[in-house]
Amino acid sequence: MSETEALESMVGGEYKYGFTTDVEYEDFPNGINEDIIREISRRKDEPEWVLEFRLEAFEKWKQMEEPDWPNVEYEKPDFDNIQYYSSTKKKDGKKPESLDDVDPQILETYEKLGIPLQEQKQLQGIAVDAVFDSESIFTTFKEKLAEAGVIFCSISEAIQDHPEIVKEYMGSVVPKGDNFYAALNSAVFSDGSFVYVPEDTVCPMELSTYFRINNMQSGQFERTLIICEDNSHVSYLEGCTAPQYQQNQLHAAVVELVALEDAEIKYSTIQNWYSGDEKGQGGIFNFVTKRGHCRGDNSKISWTQVETGSAITWKYPSVILAGDNSVGEFYSVAVTNQRQQADTGTKMIHVGKNTKSTIISKGISAGESNNSYRGLVKISPRADGAQNYSVCDSMLIGQTCGAHTFPYIESANPTAKVEHEASTSRVGEEQIFYLQQRGMDEDDAISLIVNGFAKEVLQELPMEFAVEADKLLGIKLEGSVG
Amino acid sequence: MLEIKDLHVCVEEDPSEKILKGVNLTINEGEIHAIMGPNGSGKSTLSKVVAGHEAYEVTQGNILYNGESILELEADERAHLGIFLAFQYPVEVPGVTNKNLLRQAYNTIAEEQGREELDPLQFEDHAREQLKLIDMKEEFLERSVNAGFSGGEKKRNEIFQMAVLQPKLAFLDETDSGLDIDALKIVANGINELSGEDNAVVLVTHYQRILDYVQPDHVHVMIDGKIAKSGDKDLAIKLEEEGYDWLSEGASVL
Numbered sequence: 001m002s003e004t005e006a007l008e009s010m011v012g013g014e015y016k017y018g019f020t021t022d023v024e025y026e027d028f029p030n031g032i033n034e035d036i037i038r039e040i041s042r043r044k045d046e047p048e049w050v051l052e053f054r055l056e057a058f059e060k061w062k063q064m065e066e067p068d069w070p071n072v073e074y075e076k077p078d079f080d081n082i083q084y085y086s087s088t089k090k091k092d093g094k095k096p097e098s099l100d101d102v103d104p105q106i107l108e109t110y111e112k113l114g115i116p117l118q119e120q121k122q123l124q125g126i127a128v129d130a131v132f133d134s135e136s137i138f139t140t141f142k143e144k145l146a147e148a149g150v151i152f153c154s155i156s157e158a159i160q161d162h163p164e165i166v167k168e169y170m171g172s173v174v175p176k177g178d179n180f181y182a183a184l185n186s187a188v189f190s191d192g193s194f195v196y197v198p199e200d201t202v203c204p205m206e207l208s209t210y211f212r213i214n215n216m217q218s219g220q221f222e223r224t225l226i227i228c229e230d231n232s233h234v235s236y237l238e239g240c241t242a243p244q245y246q247q248n249q250l251h252a253a254v255v256e257l258v259a260l261e262d263a264e265i266k267y268s269t270i271q272n273w274y275s276g277d278e279k280g281q282g283g284i285f286n287f288v289t290k291r292g293h294c295r296g297d298n299s300k301i302s303w304t305q306v307e308t309g310s311a312i313t314w315k316y317p318s319v320i321l322a323g324d325n326s327v328g329e330f331y332s333v334a335v336t337n338q339r340q341q342a343d344t345g346t347k348m349i350h351v352g353k354n355t356k357s358t359i360i361s362k363g364i365s366a367g368e369s370n371n372s373y374r375g376l377v378k379i380s381p382r383a384d385g386a387q388n389y390s391v392c393d394s395m396l397i398g399q400t401c402g403a404h405t406f407p408y409i410e411s412a413n414p415t416a417k418v419e420h421e422a423s424t425s426r427v428g429e430e431q432i433f434y435l436q437q438r439g440m441d442e443d444d445a446i447s448l449i450v451n452g453f454a455k456e457v458l459q460e461l462p463m464e465f466a467v468e469a470d471k472l473l474g475i476k477l478e479g480s481v482g
Numbered sequence: 483m484l485e486i487k488d489l490h491v492c493v494e495e496d497p498s499e500k501i502l503k504g505v506n507l508t509i510n511e512g513e514i515h516a517i518m519g520p521n522g523s524g525k526s527t528l529s530k531v532v533a534g535h536e537a538y539e540v541t542q543g544n545i546l547y548n549g550e551s552i553l554e555l556e557a558d559e560r561a562h563l564g565i566f567l568a569f570q571y572p573v574e575v576p577g578v579t580n581k582n583l584l585r586q587a588y589n590t591i592a593e594e595q596g597r598e599e600l601d602p603l604q605f606e607d608h609a610r611e612q613l614k615l616i617d618m619k620e621e622f623l624e625r626s627v628n629a630g631f632s633g634g635e636k637k638r639n640e641i642f643q644m645a646v647l648q649p650k651l652a653f654l655d656e657t658d659s660g661l662d663i664d665a666l667k668i669v670a671n672g673i674n675e676l677s678g679e680d681n682a683v684v685l686v687t688h689y690q691r692i693l694d695y696v697q698p699d700h701v702h703v704m705i706d707g708k709i710a711k712s713g714d715k716d717l718a719i720k721l722e723e724e725g726y727d728w729l730s731e732g733a734s735v736l
């Protein structure tokens with residue numbers, strides 16, 4: 001059977017990725033306990049140290065409480081009713097060696113998502129790791145990248161093939177017990193991507209991972225680790241979508257970035273998880289811990305995110321600026337519509353001397369949604385000459401949505417300079433009328449206004465994805481006025 | 483081209499706020515009309531109602547464009563028919579360049595009218611030509627729509643937009659206010675260039691001086707939501723000298 005699009009037309013229709021792929025899954029029990037964790041590790045054929053990592057995290061998680069400080073309201077997930085590992089049935093029970101071994105329906109799914117994996121159709125200049133539920137299905141251009149010395153594969157493969165690197169870095173930026181959802185992830189994590197760029201290397205292609213949650217029962221707990229050695233450079237982009245289901249699904253990821261001396265990591269996200277219907281039914285709970293460590297002097301980590309999906313978003317991509325003269329950036333557009341709730345922002349932790357951070361956050365709320373920016377700029381006593389510049393702008397569409405900003409500044413160094421600007425504006429009737437008078441329909445008018453508002457962030461995206469993001473914002477807000 | 487018949491308009495949210503109280507006005511191709519009148523008499527409201535602003539409700543009367551009522555059409559659909567409004571208070575759209583706005587606008591209208599759309603390069607040429615007409619610097623193409631423009635620049639930008647979009651019927655709501663004397667000449671010149679046999683221009687103005695450069699065929703005076711008097715250019719001169727008082731009394735007798 002092929003994919004069904006029935007739900008899509010039922011629920012508004014504007015979410016293009018709400019279809020389900022009808023594949024067969026391996027049986028896996030619901031719930032979380034030590035046996036389940038051992039079983040995940042067994043199925044992945046992991047070395048003992050990974051199992052220990054998981055079990056220690058699980059112990060910590062059991063002691064922790066789900067945080068209630070984010071400005072979002074939801075019914076807490078029933079952790080015993082989630083399937084923590086979801087893999088599709090394989091022909092001979094083995095991971096596909098080539099595309100010929102991949103279930104054609106999954107290939108079709110990626111094609112439909114605009115990310116064809118087949119060699120003749122592959123996106124040019126972009127290597128893709130395709131993650132379907134708990135597994136990486138395929139990674140393109142691996143050989144070509146290997147020629148440049150770049151390792152790009154799933155984290156499970158990296159654990160098998162490059163254990164020494166994974167062992168050194170995994171959990172070094174986001175410790176196992178960092179927070180409730182990071183601890184949960186550390187206990188049950190499955191495929192995310194692994195990137196290693198050796199010294200003096202500019203990664204020859206754009207790298208990207210496409211995350212797809214398909215199984216209604218499961219959540220996604222991917223883990224991604226990117227390491228850039230001295231004087232290296234990589235640009236990485238992730239995209240995410242999921243089918244429309246009546247019930248919520250949990251996505252609790254951990255992403256760790258490590259930049260050594262003079263290295264630069266650019267990490268972009270286009271998050272378009274299913275966001276639930278207009279009554280707030282269904283949608284993804286997106287509870288994610290993302291952190292980068294500018295470990296070396298003169299290193300740079302830059303986060304760019306376009307957050308349009310998910311019922312609830314709770315994420316703060318952060319940078320620890322440890323190396324002297326290191327640079328952290330956070331560019332964010334977060335759009336909420338209907339009943340969506342987002343509490344998102346960043347933390348810039350200045351440790352090294354003359355470290356610099358920039359935060360540009362653009363929140364757009366429509367419908368009955370609630371959109372909060374939460375950010376921390378922390379300057380440690382050692383961080384002489386640290387500088388931060390933050391701009392947090394909110395745009396409201398209609399009268400029933402909310403926008404909030406929670407900026408926290410903690411400076412323990414008098415030589416530091418911290419600048420914060422914030423603004424709130426409303427898309428007015430007059431603005432829309434003006435553009436309509438020039439010939440644009442209402443949706444195009446709003447799309448134009450919103451894209452203008454978010455321009456500073458959108459222009460940070462890799463070229464290949466900027467157009468896509470532009471369109472996405474427009475589609476997201478269709479019909480949000482009148 | 484445009485026939486406004488016994489038009490009564492109130493504020494949508496507050497129907498007791500009656501603004502237009504029976505406006506009659508006929509505009510033919512090739513004509514230039516001027517509408518004058520005291521502050522708050524309803525000139526801008528009339529322009530916005532013709533353009534399709536949703537804040538107003540037509541309670542009586544009709545607006546015909548080429549013989550057909552346009553009351554049911556959305557603002558963008560009216561724009562597609564070739565109706566243009568230069569705003570008294572042009573709106574800022576941060577982050578959206580003049581060029582982007584106008585290219586999208588031009589091509590949307592062209593598509594609706596079955597004319598050829600322009601690719602980015604063709605559009606750039608077209609826009610540059612119009613810039614020259616009103617003596618604006620090329621950087622205006624790349625600047626965000628009206629954001630940070632001076633009062634006069636905003637007005638000029640409205641004329642620039644009109645030049646690019648080449649409407650059939652243009653309402654220019656106090657486009658001459660706040661212009662220095664050179665800019666006034668340039669704008670007037672632009673209006674003259676753009677008016678022709680096939681299109682019509684309605685100038686809403688408080689000052690006779692623009693009429694030294696743009697010759698109106700008809701001059702109307704709006705008072706308290708009605709056209710109190712119509713005439714030729716001499717009427718404008720008389721108004722400039724004597725004010726509106728002599729008309730208000732006459733109007734109340736009517």
Ligand SMILES: Nc1ncnc2c1ncn2[C@@H]1O[C@H](COP(=O)(O)OP(=O)(O)OP(=O)(O)O)[C@@H](O)[C@H]1O
Nearest residue numbers: 493499501519520521522523524525526527528537
């Ligand atoms: N949306 C609205 N809500 C309430 N009152 C309105 C609205 N729009 C216009 N009015 C009122 O209608 C009257 C006419 O306004 P309008 O702007 O049309 O006047 P005008 O002739 O253009 O004046 P001016 O010469 O000062 O530009 C004014 O009293 C104004 O306050």
Ligand SMILES: [Mg+2]
Nearest residue numbers: 525526527570
């Ligand atoms: Mg006015």
